[in-house]
Amino acid sequence: MSADRVDLMIVIHSLRGGGAERVAVDLAAGWQARGCRVMIVTQTDDSQDAYPLPDGVRRSALGLAGDSTGPLGALWGNLRRIQALRRLVRRHRPAIVLGMMTRGSVLAVLAARGRARVIATEHTHPPGQSLPMFWQRLRRWAYPRADAVVALTRGTAQWLDEHLPGVHAQVIPNAVRWPLADGEPVLEPPRVPGRRRLLAVGRLHPVKGFDGLLHAFSQLAPLFPDWDLTILGEGAQRGALEALRDELGLAERVSLPGRVGNMAAWYGASDLYVLSSRAEGLSNTLIEAMACGLPCVATDCDTGPREIIREGLDGVLVRPADDPDALAAGLTMLMADADLRARLADRAADARDRFGTMRIMALWEQVFHGRSV
Known part of the structure; x- marks a missing residue:
């Protein structure tokens, strides 16, 4: 067998940060540990990677990232990406090509169909996705021609089946890495005696609903003077969120430290986790928070939280999703009741098993070998 051959080729735009990017690295590590030869193919190089590759996992950077100018430029750019990926497939003859997210999946089908088993994956819920009509x-066209299509949630799988004729999507949620591994940057959470922390984590992007969370917390701050809110993450909405925080008079009660790599320490130093998203694929951070034994409040957006939280058993779902008043009411229930927080936290830790790596890898193995999950 050729020494240049790989068993699994994972196609993704970059490793700059995000749920799908982390899943790509985790899958690469898991299959490499099982003795497989794994390659991750990205459009970008490693200069801005948020997730380092495990030893033994190869990286091929096509160097074809960047915005295109006009429809013809976009068409030419994608043809170059397909050709470059096709050359890699011919050279390395992977048994499986796994596309991550819509664009990576479409490119994988176009480049590798007929040459390898091609698996497409959706990591967001399409109705909430901002995707140009060209890619839609x-x-x-591409997903019915893949050997398998995988979604993170039952809701997304149902949407794909209904809107893409010929697709029969399977559901594999993200795994939680337990114990959580530390990475860079490391920032120790402040621990102030007598203060309680409400924690939120995610990209500073409108879809995460942090503006609504700030409005909800502004109602709660006078009622719970010993609670503070921390929002971890980075993104284009930072300036707007900081301005809103200050406008609401919350500068002393709300902090936005940025992105951190030592998440276990922050979960451990918090009393309650909140997910305020308007839309979600699944939510890695919600699973992580529960695995760390945090009681959680989450908005019941179209997909994601309702397939993680077992309502009334290990967390609270808030309806409607984009309503600061409803979010404030859900948070009040737990912020005011330490016993309820403790009961929910005890069962939240079940997430370590429900979303454990061994279980999720077994589901992927079935798909890789052509069996239904």
């Missing part, structure tokens, strides 16, 4: 049409 390509997805409609």
